[in-house]
Amino acid sequence: MAIDQLDGRIIVLLAREPRIGVLEMSRRLGVARGTVQARLDRLQSNGVIRGFGPQVDPAALGYPVTAFATLQIRQGQGADVRAHLATVPEMLELLTTTGSGDMLCRLVARSNADLQRVIDRVVGFDGIVRASTAIVMENPVPLRIIPLVEQAAGDDSEGT
Amino acid sequence: MAIDQLDGRIIVLLAREPRIGVLEMSRRLGVARGTVQARLDRLQSNGVIRGFGPQVDPAALGYPVTAFATLQIRQGQGADVRAHLATVPEMLELLTTTGSGDMLCRLVARSNADLQRVIDRVVGFDGIVRASTAIVMENPVPLRIIPLVEQAAGDDSEGT
């Protein structure tokens, strides 16, 4: 899935000014409205743009503490553990990583003390052998995609 | 900061159907349009809703490999390392965690082989003492906020 420079400019523009409309984008980019619309449709059906959901800040919701927990899972218990973790609202993201039955999950909590409660709930399940947690102190680079998009749009040398 | 049930239903509705407009939301929620508009404005100025940027899938851009790297930083080199890491487009997120000078960063790459290049670029900097990498295999729970919002709103809002 290669994107060209116009695709890249569309995505970057959207990332910088999300409330912008198709018409205004076509003006800024100097192309016809239909073109922008067609590109956007294509980017979405390609899955490059998954959606435009609201970006919610857990801290503003009252969950200022973020932590990453690495879980070691007992062989064959993966599915059960996933189902368990999915029931924890404070578990925002779950990934499985290399290593024997390892999972990485992103947690939030109302305070450091509350984090203990969340972790207890997370690890209070049979298939979890061991857990280690790292509390996030700062977030110097929040999740970003603009640099990657710009790079992907720059070298469209790769074929499909 | 504390959101009520109506706020929660607005956020959840937006998360489920981002293309929905204020008018349609007011219809679904059974409240006046002005109310939804006022709530949305408040949520955004509160910082609860940071924005509506496009959610871009790195895999669809040609970067199907995700990894987490834990970096150990030499004392006092934190700022320099951050500046260095910020220049790497494949570095999507950077967090500092508990522990002596530890950073956690999310990386993507075009392939496992390409990941080596990315890691080399990331760790090819003076202030980084040690790095360990975990490759992401699956993503059973992509970043989500709906369960947390529902808990924070203390309600049981149903979608469409």
Next chain:
DNA sequence: GTATTCACTGGGCAATCTGCTCAGCGGTAC
């Protein structure tokens, strides 16, 4: 008890944008 403040309602308005259509144009593939 009374006055004030506040959020929500329901209505209306002009301006804008969207979704859709169309024909024309240039480049590319065959």
Next chain:
DNA sequence: GTACCGCTGAGCAGATTGCCCAGTGAATAC
């Protein structure tokens, strides 16, 4: 040469937005 494809510029009806207003009910302040 011809067919295909993406982009352009235009137009249209319908919907939505941003903004205003007065009225209401409830909670709060005095």
